[in-house]
Amino acid sequence: MLTFERQELILSMLKEQQTIKMQEIVDETGASESTIRRDLKELEQSNKLKRIHGGATLFQKKLVEPTIAEKTVKNRHEKRLIAQKAAELIEEGDCLFLDAGTSTVELIPFLKGKNIVVVTNGLTNISELLEAEIETHVVGGYVKKGTRAFVGRGAIQSLEGYRFDKAIIGANGISIQDGCTTPDPEEAFIKELAIKRSSQSYVLADHTKFGEISFSKFADLNEVTIITSNQVEEDMIEQLLRNTKVEVTPA
Amino acid sequence: MLTFERQELILSMLKEQQTIKMQEIVDETGASESTIRRDLKELEQSNKLKRIHGGATLFQKKLVEPTIAEKTVKNRHEKRLIAQKAAELIEEGDCLFLDAGTSTVELIPFLKGKNIVVVTNGLTNISELLEAEIETHVVGGYVKKGTRAFVGRGAIQSLEGYRFDKAIIGANGISIQDGCTTPDPEEAFIKELAIKRSSQSYVLADHTKFGEISFSKFADLNEVTIITSNQVEEDMIEQLLRNTKVEVTPA
DNA sequence: ATGTTTTTGATTGAATATGAATGTTTTTGG
DNA sequence: CCAAAAACATTCATATTCAATCAAAAACAT
Numbered sequence: 001m002l003t004f005e006r007q008e009l010i011l012s013m014l015k016e017q018q019t020i021k022m023q024e025i026v027d028e029t030g031a032s033e034s035t036i037r038r039d040l041k042e043l044e045q046s047n048k049l050k051r052i053h054g055g056a057t058l059f060q061k062k063l064v065e066p067t068i069a070e071k072t073v074k075n076r077h078e079k080r081l082i083a084q085k086a087a088e089l090i091e092e093g094d095c096l097f098l099d100a101g102t103s104t105v106e107l108i109p110f111l112k113g114k115n116i117v118v119v120t121n122g123l124t125n126i127s128e129l130l131e132a133e134i135e136t137h138v139v140g141g142y143v144k145k146g147t148r149a150f151v152g153r154g155a156i157q158s159l160e161g162y163r164f165d166k167a168i169i170g171a172n173g174i175s176i177q178d179g180c181t182t183p184d185p186e187e188a189f190i191k192e193l194a195i196k197r198s199s200q201s202y203v204l205a206d207h208t209k210f211g212e213i214s215f216s217k218f219a220d221l222n223e224v225t226i227i228t229s230n231q232v233e234e235d236m237i238e239q240l241l242r243n244t245k246v247e248v249t250p251a
Numbered sequence: 252m253l254t255f256e257r258q259e260l261i262l263s264m265l266k267e268q269q270t271i272k273m274q275e276i277v278d279e280t281g282a283s284e285s286t287i288r289r290d291l292k293e294l295e296q297s298n299k300l301k302r303i304h305g306g307a308t309l310f311q312k313k314l315v316e317p318t319i320a321e322k323t324v325k326n327r328h329e330k331r332l333i334a335q336k337a338a339e340l341i342e343e344g345d346c347l348f349l350d351a352g353t354s355t356v357e358l359i360p361f362l363k364g365k366n367i368v369v370v371t372n373g374l375t376n377i378s379e380l381l382e383a384e385i386e387t388h389v390v391g392g393y394v395k396k397g398t399r400a401f402v403g404r405g406a407i408q409s410l411e412g413y414r415f416d417k418a419i420i421g422a423n424g425i426s427i428q429d430g431c432t433t434p435d436p437e438e439a440f441i442k443e444l445a446i447k448r449s450s451q452s453y454v455l456a457d458h459t460k461f462g463e464i465s466f467s468k469f470a471d472l473n474e475v476t477i478i479t480s481n482q483v484e485e486d487m488i489e490q491l492l493r494n495t496k497v498e499v500t501p502a
Numbered sequence: 503a504t505g506t507t508t509t510t511g512a513t514t515g516a517a518t519a520t521g522a523a524t525g526t527t528t529t530t531g532g
Numbered sequence: 533c534c535a536a537a538a539a540c541a542t543t544c545a546t547a548t549t550c551a552a553t554c555a556a557a558a559a560c561a562t
Contacts, residue, residue, distance in 0.1 A: 003509075019256050022549075032511045037550075052255040053518065054549065126374055126394060138401055140391035140409035143377060145269070145309060150389055154412060158391035158405055254519070273539075283521045288540075304528065305539065 006031060007039050007048075014049055014058055021055040047211050058213070076106070078206045078229050083107040085249035086168060086202055086227050090116060094165045097194040098125055100149035100187070101170030103204040108132050119162055121155055121190055123148040137162075144184070151186040159193050167198035169224070173212035174205050176239055179221050181214035188216035195219055202247075207231035257282060258290050265300055265309055269384070272306040327357075329457045329480050334358040336500035337419060337453055337478050341367060345416045348445040349376055351400035351438070352421030354455040359383050370413055372406055372441055374399035388413075395435070402437040410444050418449035420475070424463035425456050427490055430472045432465035439467035446470055453498075458482035 001009075006029050013020050013028060025036050040056050043049050049056045079102065087110030090096065098104050100122025108125065111118075112132040119137045120126065129136040141155030169191050173181040180203055182188050195201040201224040210232050225245040228237075232248070240246050252260075257280050264271050264279065276287045291307050294300050300307045330353065338361030341347065349355050351373025359376065362369075363383040370388045371377065380387040392406030420442050424432040431454050433439050446452040452475040461483050476496040479488075488497060 019253060021253060033549095034511055035509080038510085041551095052253060054253045054255075057255055123374075123377055127399075130394060130396060130399065136394040137403075137405060138389065138391050138394060140389050140401075140405070140412075143381065143387040143389060145381060146266075148378075148381065150391075152388075154388060154391070154409055157412065158409060161391075161405060161408065284539095285521055286519080289519085292541095 001029065001031070003039070006035075007043060010036075010039060010043065010056070011048060014056060019052070019055060019057040024055070075206045075208060078231060079103050079204070080106045081249050082204050082206060082227055082229055084110055085247055086204060087111060089202065089247075090114065090166065092116070095119070095163070097159075097162070097164045097167040097169075097198055098122070098129075099167070099169040099191060099194065100125065100147055103170040103206070104168055107168060107204075108134075119159075119164070121150040123150070139190075144187070147184070147187065149187055149190070151184075151190055155190055156193060159190065159197060162197060164194065164198035165200070167194045167201040169195065169201060169203045169219075171203050171205050171209055171214075171218075173214040174203070174209050174221075174226065174240075175211055175213050176221070178213050179217055180219040180224065181212075181217045183214045183216065185216040188218040191218040195223060200225065202227050204228075207233075210236050252280060252282070254290070257286075258294060261287075261290060261294065261307070262299055265307060270303070270306060270308040275306070326457045326459065329482060330354050330455070331357045332500050333455050333457060333478055333480055335361055336498055337455060338362060340453065340498075341365065341417065343367070346370070346414070348410075348413070348415045348418040348420075348449055349373065349380075350418070350420040350442060350445065351376065351398055354421040354457070355419055358419060358455075359385075370410075370415070372401040374401070390441075395438070398435070398438065400438055400441070402435075402441055406441055407444060410441065410448060413448060415445065415449035416451070418445045418452040420446065420452060420454045420470075422454050422456050422460060422469075424465040425454070425460050425472075425477065426462055426464050427472070429464050430468055431470040431475065432463075432468045434465045434467065436467040439469040442469040446474060451476065453478050455479075458484075461487050 009029060010025055013025065022033065022036060026033055029036065040051050044051045049058060082103065083106035086107055090111060092115050095117045096119065098118050098120040104122065105124055105128060108128040109132060111134055117135045117137065118129055119139065120129065121139045123143065126136060126138060139150055139155045139158035141150040141158065142152040144151055171180045172183055182191065203224045203226050205226060205228050207229060221240065221244040225247060226240065227247045230248050230250050237246060237248065260280060261276055264276065273284065273287060277284055280287065291302050295302045300309060333354065334357035337358055341362060343366050345367045347367060347369045349369050349371040355373065356375055356379060359379040360383060362385055365385065368386045368388065369380055370390065371380065372390045374394065377387060377389060390401055390406045390409035392401040392409065393403040395402055422431045423434055433442065454475045454477050456477060456479050458480060472495040476498060478498045480500050488499065
């Protein structure tokens with residue numbers, strides 16, 4: 001069996017079960033443990049999978065959402081730069097949808113004093129928006145414990161009463177194959193709906209989100225403009241550019 | 252089972268039930284108690300959960316700081332007593348509407364852990380409700396700068412999707428002649444609508460509110476039960492009692 | 503064919519994960 | 533308040549998995 005074949009086999013096994021044990025791969029491929037180790041090392045280096053003690057897993061299956069506390073510290077600087085880039089796109093008089101999430105919160109200070117109207121489903125956004133003296137509307141709905149986002153029937157119904165010039169959306173995963181994804185199906189639905197009801201949509205994503213795939217898809221890449229930083233690998237951006245609009249800010 | 256798989260399993264269990272016992276995890280995973288302890292320790296260190304004696308729970312943190320204005324609430328002690336009185340009336344399984352305002356916020360700590368559903372239009376209520384582990388829904392709408400209440404067309408539309416067992420309402424003025432009043436017409440409308448859609452309605456009012464008349468009326472006295480303290484003058488209460496239900500708590 | 507490079511599998515000590523045993527702390531129930 | 537019970541942290545021995553190394557095998561080039 002060729003090296004390439006073997007590695008493809010490993011990846012296809014992973015797709016089926018999202019985690020695999022070393023022994024399973026050895027049995028399936030007939031290769032020795034040493035060889036498989038080398039394969040896993042290579043595949044990890046090219047971001048195809050993540051090694052874990054005893055085997056491998058899909059690049060973070062992200063079954064569980066990181067808590068707010070965890071998110072707020074991570075990549076804050078990069079997120080702020082991305083947010084600043086996004087802010088440049090907002091014009092006077094715009095009606096925005098601002099998604100719940102830590103990336104989108106960073107945008108708010110840059111909007112301060114602008115004559116715009118913002119609709120949001122994120123609890124934490126609201127006080128920031130008020131602070132920035134922006135006319136703020138919220139969608140209704142059930143408040144999710146973890147992310148403190150408003151979701152569900154009430155949120156959907158609320159959203160249907162609005163049309164947006166621009167929607168600013170956060171994402172947990174951006175991949176060529178699966179587009180924009182996020183862990184929670186309910187939140188994904190809200191994002192999807194907001195994008196549908198908006199003339200233009202922007203997805204904010206720092207470099208850690210690229211190549212990641214989360215559970216629920218909410219948009220194809222050609223539906224949105226991705227705003228990110230130049231910490232994302234060159235070739236990834238090039239690949240994206242084939243059918244996606246991308247704005248890159250230096251970090 | 253791999254370490255990674257086991258930890259993911261623990262987190263997904265947590266997501267379903269928000270607290271889990273050690274034994275449940277041991278049974279579910281088949282690993283030893285020692286191993287699970289180690290897992291919990293790791294997961295806690297990476298902010299994925301919070302350990303508690305006998306198991307683990309979701310990690311929660313207060314996000315919305317109370318504003319200065321909120322911290323210096325007038326008659327806080329009296330308001331709290333009134334809130335406590337109101338809490339006694341809430342039964343397991345109730346669906347509540349909780350009005351925006353400083354009186355109603357005081358109620359929330361007394362509801363902690365109760366098996367109820369709360370719908371609110373008050374920004375500051377939301378994080379308190381989450382803190383108290385209560386299923387929380389919000390009405391949509393425009394966010395008023397001063398009171399941080401959600402009002403307007405969106406709020407009205409949202410409210411029409413609910414029916415309540417009990418509505419807990421704040422008021423700025425209580426008078427024999429003009430009933431229950433509040434300064435803002437939009438907020439008054441929300442209060443009125445919530446009362447209409449509720450089987451029973453309670454208005455919380457400290458002694459300073461009696462005899463006051465504000466701009467917008469939202470209820471006649473015979474529509475609601477007033478909850479107050481014995482700091483209200485005797486004869487006022489007597490007058491009220493002719494056609495209003497009144498609950499009085501000693502202060 | 504012969505030397506070179508690449509791939510492979512086996513071996514090793516190091517690192518990590520595990521379960522049982524121990525004594526300590528916290529909770530519970532009288 | 534005390535004592536029993538439950539939950540806990542700590543330690544240790546064992547088992548598993550890992551990274552590094554090396555020699556054999558295969559693929560390749562000349």
